[in-house]
Amino acid sequence: MSVTAPQGFEAAGVAAGLKSTGKPDVAVVVNQGPRKVGAAVFTSNRAKANPIIWSQQAVADRVVEAVVLNSGGANCFTGAFGFQTTHQTAEKAAELLGVSAGDVLICSTGLIGVGDEAFREKVLTGTAQAIAELSTDGGQSAAEAIMTTDSVSKTATITRDGWTIGGMAKGAGMLAPGLATMLVVLTTDAVLEPLEADAALRRATGQTFDRLDSDGCMSTNDQVTLLANGASGIVPDLEDFAQALTELCLELSVKLQGDAEGASHDITIEVQHAASEQEAVEVGRSVARNNLFKAAIFGNDPNWGRVLAAIGTTAAQFDPYDVDVWMNGVRVCTAGGPDRPREEVDLTPRATHIMIDLKTGDASATILTNDLTHDYVHENSAYAS
Amino acid sequence: MSVTAPQGFEAAGVAAGLKSTGKPDVAVVVNQGPRKVGAAVFTSNRAKANPIIWSQQAVADRVVEAVVLNSGGANCFTGAFGFQTTHQTAEKAAELLGVSAGDVLICSTGLIGVGDEAFREKVLTGTAQAIAELSTDGGQSAAEAIMTTDSVSKTATITRDGWTIGGMAKGAGMLAPGLATMLVVLTTDAVLEPLEADAALRRATGQTFDRLDSDGCMSTNDQVTLLANGASGIVPDLEDFAQALTELCLELSVKLQGDAEGASHDITIEVQHAASEQEAVEVGRSVARNNLFKAAIFGNDPNWGRVLAAIGTTAAQFDPYDVDVWMNGVRVCTAGGPDRPREEVDLTPRATHIMIDLKTGDASATILTNDLTHDYVHENSAYAS
Numbered sequence: 217m218s219v220t221a222p223q224g225f226e227a228a229g230v231a232a233g234l235k236s237t238g239k240p241d242v243a244v245v246v247n248q249g250p251r252k253v254g255a256a257v258f259t260s261n262r263a264k265a266n267p268i269i270w271s272q273q274a275v276a277d278r279v280v281e282a283v284v285l286n287s288g289g290a291n292c293f294t295g296a297f298g299f300q301t302t303h304q305t306a307e308k309a310a311e312l313l314g315v316s317a318g319d320v321l322i323c324s325t326g327l328i329g330v331g332d333e334a335f336r337e338k339v340l341t342g343t344a345q346a347i348a349e350l351s352t353d354g355g356q357s358a359a360e361a362i363m364t365t366d367s368v369s370k371t372a373t374i375t376r377d378g379w380t381i382g383g384m385a386k387g388a389g390m391l392a393p394g395l396a397t398m399l400v401v402l403t404t405d406a407v408l409e410p411l412e413a414d415a416a417l418r419r420a421t422g423q424t425f426d427r428l429d430s431d432g433c434m435s436t437n438d439q440v441t442l443l444a445n446g447a448s449g450i451v452p453d454l455e456d457f458a459q460a461l462t463e464l465c466l467e468l469s470v471k472l473q474g475d476a477e478g479a480s481h482d483i484t485i486e487v488q489h490a491a492s493e494q495e496a497v498e499v500g501r502s503v504a505r506n507n508l509f510k511a512a513i514f515g516n517d518p519n520w521g522r523v524l525a526a527i528g529t530t531a532a533q534f535d536p537y538d539v540d541v542w543m544n545g546v547r548v549c550t551a552g553g554p555d556r557p558r559e560e561v562d563l564t565p566r567a568t569h570i571m572i573d574l575k576t577g578d579a580s581a582t583i584l585t586n587d588l589t590h591d592y593v594h595e596n597s598a599y600a601s
Numbered sequence: 602m603s604v605t606a607p608q609g610f611e612a613a614g615v616a617a618g619l620k621s622t623g624k625p626d627v628a629v630v631v632n633q634g635p636r637k638v639g640a641a642v643f644t645s646n647r648a649k650a651n652p653i654i655w656s657q658q659a660v661a662d663r664v665v666e667a668v669v670l671n672s673g674g675a676n677c678f679t680g681a682f683g684f685q686t687t688h689q690t691a692e693k694a695a696e697l698l699g700v701s702a703g704d705v706l707i708c709s710t711g712l713i714g715v716g717d718e719a720f721r722e723k724v725l726t727g728t729a730q731a732i733a734e735l736s737t738d739g740g741q742s743a744a745e746a747i748m749t750t751d752s753v754s755k756t757a758t759i760t761r762d763g764w765t766i767g768g769m770a771k772g773a774g775m776l777a778p779g780l781a782t783m784l785v786v787l788t789t790d791a792v793l794e795p796l797e798a799d800a801a802l803r804r805a806t807g808q809t810f811d812r813l814d815s816d817g818c819m820s821t822n823d824q825v826t827l828l829a830n831g832a833s834g835i836v837p838d839l840e841d842f843a844q845a846l847t848e849l850c851l852e853l854s855v856k857l858q859g860d861a862e863g864a865s866h867d868i869t870i871e872v873q874h875a876a877s878e879q880e881a882v883e884v885g886r887s888v889a890r891n892n893l894f895k896a897a898i899f900g901n902d903p904n905w906g907r908v909l910a911a912i913g914t915t916a917a918q919f920d921p922y923d924v925d926v927w928m929n930g931v932r933v934c935t936a937g938g939p940d941r942p943r944e945e946v947d948l949t950p951r952a953t954h955i956m957i958d959l960k961t962g963d964a965s966a967t968i969l970t971n972d973l974t975h976d977y978v979h980e981n982s983a984y985a986s
Contacts, residue, residue: 263913263921293909293922295938328906329939433893436910507892507973508818508981515982521713524678525821528648536648537678553680554714588892590975596893597900 218355218371221382222405224248224447227354229361232342234288234326234335240361241288242342245401246313246350247281251446254280255414256321257421259438265292266302266331267322271439274306274318278410281315283401283441284343285323285362287386292324292436294331301336308340312347323399323439325364325386359384362399365595370471374464378450379406381461385468398425398472400440402464406457407446416458417442424465427497428584430476431592432505473584478591481513483568484584491577495532499572500583502526510588513568518561520548523570534574542571603740603756606767607790609633609832612739614746617727619673619711619720625746626673627727630786631698631735632666636831639665640799641706642806644823650677651687651716652707656824659691659706663795666700668786668826669731670708670747671724672771677709677821679716686721693725697732708784708824710749710771744769747784750980755856759849763835764791766846770853783810783857785825787849791842792831801843802827809850812882813969815861816977817890858969863976866898868953869969876962880917884957885968887911895973898953903946905933908955919959927956 220227227245234241247254256275258268274280284305291298302322310317346361359369363386370385387398408416421440442461473482485503490496503509506526512519520541528536537552543561548554568587586592605612612630619626632639641660643653659665669690676683687707695702731746744754748771755770772783793801806825827846858867870888875881888894891911897904905926913921922937928946933939953972971977 261910261913262915263909290906293906293934293937293939295936298938328904328910329934431892433891433907434910434914436906436913506818507816507977511978511981514978517982519713521675521678521821522818524648525646525713525819528646528821529819530647549678549714551680552678553683554678588978590978592892593896593899593973593975593978596896597902 217373217382218359218384219245219382219401219403220352220355221373222380222403222447224405224445225403226350226352227358228346228349228351229354229357230342230345230349232338232345234286234338240357241286242339242346243285243358243361244309244343244346244350245283245358245403247443247445249445251444252279252281252319253408253410253413253444254278254441255417256439256441257418259435261434261436263436265290265324265437266294266299267291267324268437268439269299270302270306271321271323274321278414279319280321280443281319282309282313283321283323284309285399286339286342287325287362287364289326289330289335290324290328290437291331292328294329298331301331301339304336305339305343308343309347312344321441325362325399325437328436355382355384362386365477367475370468372464372467374460376452376456376460379404379448379452381464383464383468385472387472398438400425400468402442404444405446405448406444407449407451408444412454413442413444416461419458420462420465423462424469427582428469428473429501429504430586469584473586476586477595478589479586480566480589481568481587482566483513483570483586484582485570486582487572487574488580489576490574490579491533493579493581496579496581497583498530499527499532499574500581502530503570504583504585507588513563514587514589516563518543518548518558518563523572524549527572532574533576538575540573544569602758602767603744603769604630604767604786604788605737605740606758607765607788607832609790609830610788611735611737612743613731613734613736614739614742615727615730615734617723617730619671619723625742626671627724627731628670628743628746629694629728629731629735630668630743630788632828632830634830636829637664637666637704638793638795638798638829639663639826640802641824641826642802644820646819646821648821650675650709650822651679651684652676652709653822653824654684655687655691656706659703663799664704665706665828666704667694667698668706668708669694669728670784671727672710672747672749674711674715674720675709675713675822676716677713679714683716686716686724689721690724690728693728694732697729706826710747710784710822713821740767740769747771750862752860755853757849757852759845761837761841761845764789764833764837766849768849768853770857772857783823785810785853787827789829790831790833791829792834792836793829797839798827798829801846804843805847805850808847809854812967813854813858814886814889815971854969858971861971862980863974864971865974866951866953866972868898868955868971869967870955871967872957872959873965874961875959875964876918878964878966881964881966882968883915884912884917884959885966887915888955889968889970892973898948899972899974901948903928903933903943903948908957909934912957917959918961923960925958929954
């Protein structure tokens with residue numbers, strides 16, 4: 217049911233001709249209230265697309281009526297004309313919905329540099345068409361309209377004590393946030409104050425999307441938005457809500473990981489006994505971004521030396537000669553030397569588990585990544601064609 | 602002529618059975634004096650191989666008699682036994698050469714975790730054999746013995762006003778230093794004081810090897826050593842010497858770039874008008890490490906948006922909407938928007954030139970890298986097999 221699982225949300229996805237394949241490419245999600253609470257986190261890339269610049273301003277008052285999303289063009293580095301396109305899209309949606317343009321968020325995804333007059337016309341037409349087709353059953357079609365190189369649409373739903381959270385996500389490469397990742401819209405009918413929604417969103421994304429690092433590349437267009445309308449009339453326990461939102465975001469993260477461009481292994485990197493959670497994340501991320509490690513996993517090669525070489529580039533507290541490394545349950549390195557023979561490690565399953573014990577403190581963190589494959593190279597060398 | 606081009610150096614390379622192919626794998630370079638000046642720069646990876654730990658101590662007094670190098674095993678994360686192997690290798694060489702073990706540097710390259718008793722025996726036997734075969738014509742055979750996945754040996758020579766510099770290098774992947782890169786031995790018969798040799802080496806490597814970034818991965822074993830014996834009797838102009846050494850290191854860097862694992866494009870990233878040289882390097886390096894950009898170049902796709910997305914992840918001073926990007930002489934992006942059509946860019950030549958104008962200051966820097974190819978993935982997924 218995606219973003220229309222909670223009460224009081226409508227959505228739609230339509231084909232506006234932005235994708236050469238003719239597949240759906242414009243989605244709209246509308247909050248029918250009674251509350252119009254919105255929160256969002258954005259890419260920390262300093263090269264921000266026009267929709268990011270717009271949405272950061274629009275969400276500042278924490279009131280959001282609707283989100284318009286398009287695939288088939290990032291509208292990034294498209295000059296002043298591109299920003300006007302974003303602005304006009306918000307105005308068009310606002311006019312048709314009878315709300316203020318400043319309460320409409322915009323998200324775009326696709327190739328950077330795409331955003332000419334034809335793009336604008338299709339986005340505007342598609343927005344009007346999607347609004348005409350809005351429905352409380354439209355969550356799935358919206359999820360399909362934001363897909364780019366995704367092979368499947370990604371949605372999730374959680375229902376707790378009288379309230380529901382729904383979500384949709386797109387992203388299949390370039391999954392590496394400084395803050396948020398990919399395009400995600402989350403909806404809930406729980407009764408939340410604006411600052412409560414904001415805090416829950418930041419906590420959830422910090423522990424999930426922010427620890428998914430497919431290829432180390434940070435997008436110019438990433439945005440995760442939470443809309444809360446209170447339609448259930450239920451005021452949730454805030455801890456329960458934050459946990460449920462984190463759980464739902466983790467489910468979407470795992471779906472994004474499982475559909476990452478060209479991947480043949482889903483790699484979970486668990487870092488234990490770090491001096492701080494931040495250092496655990498730093499260590500896990502350095503391994504997740506090491507091309508040699510990622511290529512070795514693709515080749516089912518338990519090359520643990522590359523794990524240690526990656527850890528050694530961080531500033532985290534640890535003794536390089538007192539680190540244990542486990543691969544799929546086999547301790548291959550301990551105390552600065554080889555432990556079990558590499559032949560004991562079976563890397564043929566898609567699910568791959570790396571455990572790093574830094575033996576320094578009590579903090580831990582888990583980073584999700586993928587291997588580096590021929591298909592990754594192929595998909596990303598042919599993206600624009 | 603490699604490291605034996607200058608007067609007063611002997612070298613040899615022999616096959617000791619470390620490589621399963623039976624190719625040469627142990628090299629020795631000996632300084633016959635009269636001066637025994639040595640300087641070295643090392644990987645800044647905190648996970649350091651045993652030879653790095655040894656050589657850092659041994660070079661501290663800036664006296665170096667000889668360098669023993671082996672391929673076929675990195676002797677990294679091989680426990681206390683591995684460090685003893687390094688120590689014994691230095692002692693064996695010292696005994697046979699009639700010098701102090703503390704004046705013998707050790708370098709190893711190959712797979713991490715390899716350094717068992719068989720490895721030790723072969724290294725010790727090979728060291729003795731190489732010393733027995735030392736010759737003033739041995740530079741080429743030494744250069745061949747340090748090759749790993751290199752397809753060709755890399756040597757260079759420069760002669761100026763009565764003095765000569767020779768050098769050999771190995772490295773074909775994992776070319777990303779925090780300080781030095783790969784294994785390199787440089788020799789000169791110029792008359793240099795220890796601090797002069799050290800300063801010239803740091804200047805030269807900082808502008809050359811330190812700006813070669815093939816795959817963003819930092820080795821545990823990288824070492825660049827300069828030996829100066831004064832055999833020419835000529836005291837060089839220090840500026841001339843530093844320039845010549847930088848020129849020679851650049852020649853070796855370009856040879857390393859041209860032989861990087863699996864590469865099909867040699868990419869020169871030139872960053873102009875940065876606020877500082879450090880920021881120019883940061884920007885160039887962020888592009889050089891962006892997998893999406895590197896995969897696009899492999900596919901001859903002038904995807905300039907990925908260049909801007911990579912720049913946006915840095916802390917350098919610039920306005921993302923006032924950056925020019927040129928690809929092989931065509932300005933594809935200016936002032937935050939598309940400029941010339943991407944069809945005008947011909948990326949089919951191996952030599953690829955990216956120019957980034959940050960329009961912020963007067964500093965510039967050039968980073969050398971390669972594209973991300975199917976062959977890179979293949980070679981690095983099959984390395985251990």
